[in-house]
Amino acid sequence: MKSLEKTLLCYARKHVPTLPSIYTWEFDTALVYQTFGWDIGGSNWYEKASALKRYASQQWGASPDQRMALADYAVRVWGGVKGNASATMQGYVQIVSQGQVPINHKGIASWSKVAAFSNPNEHAIFDARVSFSLNVLQMLQGDEQRWWFPHLAGQNPRLKACWPRLKTQARKQGWLRIATTDVYSTYIGLLISVTRKLQVEIGDVEMLLFSKAEDFASAFNEVYPSP
Structure with missing residues (x-):
């Protein structure tokens, strides 16, 4: 390795x-404010995405009752992955809330988003x-x-x-x-x-x-x- x-x-x-110029994954900042009350600042999408993850991580720690909503936003809305069943998402939230991740890479494109939004200092998509x-x-x-x-x-x-x-x-x-x-x-x-x-x-x-x-x-x- x-x-x-x-x-x-x-x-x-x-x-x-070069990230400020090459990272161009867009999201609806007005929807984020409407849903979570976060005012996402930044002069480019790299800065905005970084701010979004920081806000999500803070909310994840402060409001456990919001974790399903955060996970749903991270995967389905922000990430555009719409095929996960509710029970699957609940499983991801539960295991990430325990400070772990699933044991194999099945569903990794989804559950790694949940993990990254829960703690971007330790997890990445x-x-x-x-x-x-x-x-x-x-x-x-x-x-x-x-x-x-x-x-x-x-x-x-x-x-x-x-x-x-x-x-x-x-x-x-x-x-x-x-x-x-x-x-x-x-x-x-x-x-x-x-x-x-x-x-x-x-x-x-x-x-x-x-x-x-x-x-x-x-x-x-x-x-x-x-x-």
């Missing part, structure tokens, strides 16, 4: 400063874009051993088109597959190691990987074009 840490550190050191970026970063810039992060279902057609070829190349190169029970802890450990060296938040590196996914898709297509 040291080789991946070195690769990500080098990439993040160069690109994290892991979704299809993040996983894709970590894999392609290793494919194009890594050295020594490479580690395969799971293929998660996502809505981006450019990433969807790349995943089969990405898997094929990873198999040819003998990548090590991260066990389903270790995906999130491996990811968070990686972010912590990198962000301590850069003196930034773990959410900064997560937002960088999220924002750069389409750029990684373009770079991957140049090296491994579709037949």
Whole structure:
């Protein structure tokens, strides 16, 4: 994992400063105020998203009765993931409220949002874009051993088109597959190691990987074009 840490550190050191211009995930700040009473400030979407998570974390700690509402907003409204049953969301809230996360990566794109909104200092979102970026970063810039992060279902057609070829190349190169029970802890450990060296938040590196996914898709297509 040291080789991946070195690769990500080098990439993040160069690109994290660009987050105010490249992170563009928008949300309805008026709806946030109407729902929770939070006045989200910031001059760009990176600053606004960071403020949103801070407010959510404060509310999570101060008002346990609001945790389901916070989780629903984080996953369904802000994150746009609408397929979770109420019982599933209740399970995520319960386990995160106990200071834990689910034991395997099933549903990770949803429950990691709940975890990140509950405590952005210790948790970060892991979704299809993040996983894709970590894999392609290793494919194009890594050295020594490479580690395969799971293929998660996502809505981006450019990433969807790349995943089969990405898997094929990873198999040819003998990548090590991260066990389903270790995906999130491996990811968070990686972010912590990198962000301590850069003196930034773990959410900064997560937002960088999220924002750069389409750029990684373009770079991957140049090296491994579709037949």
